[in-house]
Amino acid sequence: MQGPSHLMISWFFADASRLDSANERRIVAWSGLAPDIDVLAYGGAILWYGLDKDLAFENVWKVVHHRYTHGLTFVLLTGIVAWLLASRFAMSRGGAGAAESAAGARAWRVALLAMLASALHNFCDIVGGGPTWPVYPLWPLSDFGWTASWSWPLSEWPNTVILFSCLAATMLYAKFGARSPVELFGSGADRWFAGVVQQGSDRPGAAARPDEAAARTRVPLRLIIWVLVVLVTIAVLAPLGFRPDG
Amino acid sequence: MRKAFTALLYVSVAAAAFLAFAWPFTISRDQDSAAYHVIAVGVLLVFFASLLVLCALRLRASRDDKAA
Numbered sequence: 001m002q003g004p005s006h007l008m009i010s011w012f013f014a015d016a017s018r019l020d021s022a023n024e025r026r027i028v029a030w031s032g033l034a035p036d037i038d039v040l041a042y043g044g045a046i047l048w049y050g051l052d053k054d055l056a057f058e059n060v061w062k063v064v065h066h067r068y069t070h071g072l073t074f075v076l077l078t079g080i081v082a083w084l085l086a087s088r089f090a091m092s093r094g095g096a097g098a099a100e101s102a103a104g105a106r107a108w109r110v111a112l113l114a115m116l117a118s119a120l121h122n123f124c125d126i127v128g129g130g131p132t133w134p135v136y137p138l139w140p141l142s143d144f145g146w147t148a149s150w151s152w153p154l155s156e157w158p159n160t161v162i163l164f165s166c167l168a169a170t171m172l173y174a175k176f177g178a179r180s181p182v183e184l185f186g187s188g189a190d191r192w193f194a195g196v197v198q199q200g201s202d203r204p205g206a207a208a209r210p211d212e213a214a215a216r217t218r219v220p221l222r223l224i225i226w227v228l229v230v231l232v233t234i235a236v237l238a239p240l241g242f243r244p245d246g
Numbered sequence: 247m248r249k250a251f252t253a254l255l256y257v258s259v260a261a262a263a264f265l266a267f268a269w270p271f272t273i274s275r276d277q278d279s280a281a282y283h284v285i286a287v288g289v290l291l292v293f294f295a296s297l298l299v300l301c302a303l304r305l306r307a308s309r310d311d312k313a314a
Contacts, residue, residue: 123262
């Protein structure tokens with residue numbers, strides 16, 4: 001599955017698990033994308049090979065992708081990092097006695113959800129990552145790679161449907177819930193996005209006044225956002241060989 | 247209803263983890279297995295369905311809170 005799909009699915013999973021703190025939802029959502037951190041090696045390799053993408057693909061990406069970060073070891077590592085971050089956020093909120101022990105329990109819950117999101121990423125890659133990209137469940141204890149021969153390549157329609165569904169759900173969440181996966185990039189960005197989707201203004205709360213100026217900005221801003229969504233989607237899908245005509 | 251769908255969500259995630267990490271070591275390493283195909287797609291559909299319902303319930307609760 002595409003990275004943005006992993007990220008959005010993990011955020012929705014965190015929200016469906018009734019995490020009310022934005023920081024806790026962020027920890028779980030980024031944990032759901034974390035296994036794809038090996039893309040940094042690909043980026044480094046492209047620079048190393050003087051921007052020769054083919055060499056970087058053959059020598060690095062084909063070797064490292066999924067091998068080291070798509071397994072139980074990385075899931076456990078994700079859980080440890082998530083617990084540390086969640087504990088830090090809980091401590092920064094302060095409190096003592098019962099409040100402290102409740103914060104500790106919340107940190108464990110966030111860590112568990114982060115591990116589940118990371119494990120879900122692996123499953124989604126088996127189903128929707130293509131048969132040529134196995135995951136390595138027990139690395140470094142075993143080099144056995146696991147995949148399914150019927151796995152959908154990234155450019156197949158089910159992955160496209162999932163990506164578009166997540167984008168639509170993001171818009172709906174921003175419109176009706178005043179929060180969305182955009183909060184992964186900052187609370188300010190999320191407030192702005194929700195404000196635009198709800199009110200058609202780039203100034204939060206400005207469209208509470210139903211004047212003509214606000215009404216005029218509504219259509220162009222929404223249009224710009226939809227055009228951006230389509231362009232980002234094309235940018236994600238185009239390198240994968242996706243063609244709308246099949 | 248929320249509890250039932252929450253249970254369904256976590257069961258599907260646990261099943262997904264089993265299918266990703268434990269299936270080849272406990273059931274079969276056959277990559278063409280029809281059983282694995284059916285179960286994996288089924289688990290994915292159950293996960294998305296329960297996620298959809300729970301997110302819809304969360305959105306409704308948010309709207310009710312705002313309206314109150």
